[in-house]
Amino acid sequence: MSAWLRALPGARSGVTRTLSSAIPGAPSLPACDIEPQPYQAGEYKEHLSARRRHLPPRALTYYRQPLLLHQGHMQWVWDHQHRRYLDFYGGIVTVSVGHCHPRVTEAAREQLGRLCHTTNIYLHPGIGEYTQRLCATLPSPLEVVFLVNSGSEANDLAMLLARVHTQSNSFITLRGGYHGCSQASMALTSISSWKFNVAPAATVHPTMCPDVYRGLWGGRHCRDSPVQTTRSCDCHSGECRASEGYLGELQDLLRCGVPCRLAAFIAEPIQGVGGVVQYPRGYLRAAAAALIRERGGLFISDEVERGFGRLGSHFWGFETHGVTPDIVTMAKGMGNGFPMGAVVTTPEREGGEIAASLRDGITFNTFGGSPLACAVGNSVLQVMEEEGLQARAETVGTELLHQLADLRNDFQAVGDVRGKGLMVGVDMVASKESREPLPEAQMNQIWEDCREMGLLLGKGGLYGQTFRLKPPLCITREDVDFAVSVMRLALHRHAASGPGPK
Incomplete structure (x- = not known):
């Protein structure tokens, strides 16, 4: 482990602390040798109640059970239960070089x-x-x-x-x-x-x-x-x-x-x-x-x-x-x-x-x-x-796009894969022929399954039909393999409950 990693609070060599997914066959997250600091900021229900009481009524939250994030490091974030997630949305395309990058910090x-x-x-x-x-x-x-x-x-x-x-x-x-x-x-x-x-x-x-x-x-x-x-x-x-x-x-x-x-x-x-x-x-x-x-x-x-x-x-x-x-x-x-x-x-x-x-x-x-x-x-x-992050965005992003194109070829629900570098969209459809957007409930279930397996994605499009993949530029090919494996399993689960693979 590098010197700057050892200097971070809570850093331990080889530690990968995460809760296992409830989805059978979920892939394992890539290794991370950072142990998050203990969470000591109050009960989840207290924070949820305070948000509902004091923030605007339409203040946007993601997921049926909103995440309470506690710590971040490079491409990773941890919730209050020390569960680790690969952040493929980068704080809505804001985290460029990595969460809490030591040089920036x-x-x-x-x-x-x-x-x-x-x-x-x-x-x-x-x-x-x-x-x-x-x-x-x-x-x-x-x-x-x-x-x-x-x-x-x-x-x-x-x-x-x-x-x-x-x-x-x-x-x-x-x-x-x-x-x-x-x-x-x-x-x-x-x-x-x-x-x-x-x-x-x-x-x-x-x-x-x-x-x-x-x-x-x-x-x-x-x-x-x-x-x-x-x-x-x-x-x-x-x-x-x-x-x-x-x-x-x-x-x-x-x-x-x-x-x-x-x-x-x-x-x-x-x-x-x-x-x-x-x-x-x-x-x-x-x-x-x-x-x-x-x-x-x-x-x-x-x-x-x-x-x-x-x-x-x-x-x-x-x-x-x-x-x-x-x-x-x-x-x-x-x-x-x-x-x-x-x-x-x-x-x-x-x-x-x-x-x-x-x-x-x-x-x-x-x-x-x-x-x-x-x-x-x-x-x-x-x-x-x-750190050559622009070049990494091109090489790793191109690999991501090609792997996602394989999903498009394999699943009826994936209509289009597009983007450049690490700005990527996956357009979901009810029918490849009509390009009708995938219904919201089905879109959300795929999204929730990805989160359950440790992958955070954004959503967008005029119909809310596009998964937005815009991670920190520090991600690796191993992260890409994991993200696509998660999406593949989530799509298989969707196909089993409705439209099947092509």
């Missing part, structure tokens, strides 16, 4: 003991070091950074920048896109369950989502993924008819439904909450670089879930589409669980300076870019580089 501890907080009315060395390191990951001329605390804040600020710069209030989004649930960013989100009946903060025009699996057009050669959809495809070399079809829908919207001048087009390079939806090749570049900019609009790339090496082949999602945005928003993996977000834009562009568009007022964020945040963010970037 030490950087936070050291900074906390020296200078925890001072707003940016004063200089401190961390902010310059961090912003330079962050901008080095981005293409020129993306070099002006506004530091905030979350993805919703980042998209709020990006909206403000676009509105002031263009003097327009009209935005284009993709149906199924998620960009936050604050009052402003909620206007950009095109999923009804995340919206309230209040006046929107902007005029937003959702266009058809270019989904090559569930949409009108798409086939087996359309997306940038090691695993393609099984739909037939009549595209020829150098063309994508699916992309042309979806771009035609966008052109119709621009001709018929929006003003002559736009504020911005905002898109996730791969949709997250919407179900890990990938677009046909060439769509995003053509939409942003031509159609939107012809109307004076900016292109905002929402990298909150996709950035920081998660896609493997590139550090940022927009790079996989061959387009450079005018504004980039980011958060989540940026702080590995610490609340951090940012907006990065250009100092100038034809027609004026984007960053300087806010010069007539004061832009200020009390906690954005604090000494503590910068220390954490800087350590996350250092760990990603030194």
Whole structure:
């Protein structure tokens, strides 16, 4: 066992403490030589009662019996009964380098003991070091950074920048896109369950989502993924008819439904909450670089879930589409669980300076870019580089996608497997032919069985039909083997109770 593991409280060589699953034949979890600290924080029922009494009535919890998590380490979390789980959802795609990574933890501890907080009315060395390191990951001329605390804040600020710069209030989004649930960013989100009946903060025009699996057009050669959809495809070399079809829908919207001048087009390079939806090749570049900019609009790339090496082949999602945005928003993996977000834009562009568009007022964020945040963010970037986590995301993620494709081939309920790197979706269906979503009760039973066997997954999609696999970037091939074995057994159990394997 390495020295830094031995130094952790409760570390013991060879210890794998976990409760056995109630599901016969469940695979054994990969070994972990960390023994969790004793749980001493009160009874489960007391915490559940307090949550129900003091938190909002629709505060989301996962699973029929919500987990009470007690400790985390790298790709693992433990509950109050010391049961260990492989976290394949990463705190909703937030834990990038691993739960309580020792380097990040030490950087936070050291900074906390020296200078925890001072707003940016004063200089401190961390902010310059961090912003330079962050901008080095981005293409020129993306070099002006506004530091905030979350993805919703980042998209709020990006909206403000676009509105002031263009003097327009009209935005284009993709149906199924998620960009936050604050009052402003909620206007950009095109999923009804995340919206309230209040006046929107902007005029937003959702266009058809270019989904090559569930949409009108798409086939087996359309997306940038090691695993393609099984739909037939009549595209020829150098063309994508699916992309042309979806771009035609966008052109119709621009001709018929929006003003002559736009504020911005905002898109996730791969949709997250919407179900890990990938677009046909060439769509995003053509939409942003031509159609939107012809109307004076900016292109905002929402990298909150996709950035920081998660896609493997590139550090940022927009790079996989061959387009450079005018504004980039980011958060989540940026702080590995610490609340951090940012907006990065250009100092100038034809027609004026984007960053300087806010010069007539004061832009200020009390906690954005604090000494503590910068220390954490800087350590996350250092760990990603030194441990080669972007490359690991590509190799391990590709292995995960190929193994999940075997499940698609073996089970009627698995309609589509898609994604890139360690941003992966498994679309569940009642019928491969109709692509009708798997009923909620069946979806939930598979999900609950995976949890019972020690695997934590997310869910998403417009119908809640997509399992979202977005683990910390430190996972191993052994973890992939375990996760797929668990899903295979859960699918067998589902097939035995209803539709069988193909």
